[in-house]
Amino acid sequence: MYKLNTIELFVGCGGLLDGFEQSGHYNTLASVEWQKYACETLINRLQNKYKYEDAKDRVLHFDIQRTEELINGWKDDEIYGSNEGLNKLVNARKVDLIVGGPPCQAYSMAGRIQDKDGMRNDYRNYLFESYLRVVDIYKPKIIVFENVEGMLSAAPDGENIVDKIRRGFNDHGFDIINDIRSNALLDLSEFGVPQKRKRVILVGLNRSYFGDQSQNQDTLGYFYNTILPSYKSDAPPTVRDAIGDLPKLYPAEADYREAGRKFSHFPPTTEKNWHKPRYHNRRDIEIFSILAKDIQCGENKYHSIENLKKLYTEKTGKTSNIHKYYVLRWGETSNTIPAHLKKDGLRHIHPDPEQARSITVREAARLQTFEDDFEFIGSMVQNYEMIGNAVPPEFSKRLANAIYELLETKRLL
Structure with a gap:
């Protein structure tokens, strides 16, 4: 089976990555995360579950905002140590897919309500720009960008953040679906997750592989309205299904x-x-x-x-x-x-x-569809945080399979 090479940004403890790995269609070249305990959790998972012997090398503990250093290497004795960088790790291999979702607090409705400035001054509003800088360097076939529903109404400087993201994707040669709310706002409970969780899942198509903007809107419409819905469950699992036997x-x-x-x-x-x-x-x-x-x-x-x-x-x-x-x-x-x-x-x-x-942490993990053999390497507080920030692996696995099917359909494997 042909495996697609992926880079994961803002990977956290690896909920999104875990689903892609479960699908069996992807090879994780590298993952980037700034929280050390999340990196340790992911390294443990990649080593013990997916048998990456060099997992410590593939998980980069670093701040993506320092993009040039991330790509070419850094030395930071205070926090991040030293590393030869993403280019060395990728080693001239083709990157097929870049996946990730910047921290959602700046876009969430709850975050805006609680912050006295409505999160307008939060640097996390613009982390997508760092994401796009990495995309521009490796030019994958497809990108996946995940975030909360609140992203659709966030406008920290007066312009809707979605318009900025769309323009950024466009400037880098990628197309996302025109009507995001109707197509890309997904209820994850429809995909085997025992939880009410709505998320925006933006799939971006590289015009160099997929064609012009008009063609790509047709392709994206087919993906969101035909391919992805075929991975839905007949009925959402319940709380009892998830934690009743613990x-x-x-x-x-x-x-x-x-x-x-x-x-x-x-x-x-x-x-x-x-x-x-x-x-x-x-x-x-x-x-x-x-x-x-x-x-x-x-x-x-x-x-x-x-x-x-x-x-x-x-x-x-x-x-x-x-x-x-x-x-x-x-x-x-x-x-x-x-x-x-x-x-x-x-x-x-x-x-x-x-x-x-x-x-408990384990019950929260099950409601997020983490498998019981997924070990969280952190304190109780850190583990709750990692789980809450993650994409449910069961949804991620179905998304991964849907993207692979799209590439098969377009003969891009």
């Missing part, structure tokens, strides 16, 4: 310590990697139990936002303009798994009232 973690009668760490639930760990209970105080445990029981018995007293806010005030003595809590439903998809899980799990409460807790 060992139960019950509240202890009192807090206790093990290996220097404070626990509120037992057992403190299970044979499943990172199925460890997060610590919760007694007040939160009581609230979680009340909310989950309310759903389980069908009373739905706390179905309304106002009643959730009242409960928060009754139990904490504080007020909030937004509701703090959400309980996952066994028979439905989960709400979106965000990087914010690293701070608290109040919006991701386990549906079993007897367990009265938020979801």
